[in-house]
Amino acid sequence: GAGVSQSPRYKVTKRGQDVALRCDPISGHVSLYWYRQALGQGPEFLTYFNYEAQQDKSGLPNDRFSAERPEGSISTLTIQRTEQRDSAMYRCASSSIADEQFFGPGTRLTVL
């Protein structure tokens, strides 16, 4: 596609439920990144992949968060047993070897 796409755009869930957020990167982009952005703040890094390999997951807050990119294209960020503090905008970005990271529109997650 022309840009990074994410789905769903909005997700409202109840505390304790699992959620899966999807990211479809720009075609041909090797690297895919997940960030989380709180209101009024800049995005914070969660994890990134080169192809299907997860290179760095140092930003994942705890073991309820996981991500995969099994075929080196689409990625899924999964949050298990959601908590209210997980509410945020989750942003995905992709890049080629040129280093510029292009962001998708984000998924706004609200945990009630």
Next chain:
Amino acid sequence: SQQGEEDPQALSIQEGENATMNCSYKTSINNLQWYRQNSGRGLVHLILIRSNEREKHSGRLRVTLDTSKKSSSLLITASRAADTASYFCATDAGRKLTFGTGTRLQVTL
């Protein structure tokens, strides 16, 4: 954690004036990228400057980088109302970006 800090936090100017935003960071970097965000919407990539570059231009944007001072500046010339947004610097020290807290720019008619 937020590595970069933008200065000022908020800036209000009139259309046609120039806007300058500064970014300071703490560790060595591979490159520094500037982004624009309108009202909590998507992040738009503006420009990337590598650690071995000192200045870069793109349209009405001019970015400088001083690695000895660990600082960068973004200059928007001849500002327009449509430039109203939050501007973030992001440092790349190993693929992952570390963002600053942003400068909120308001351009009035």
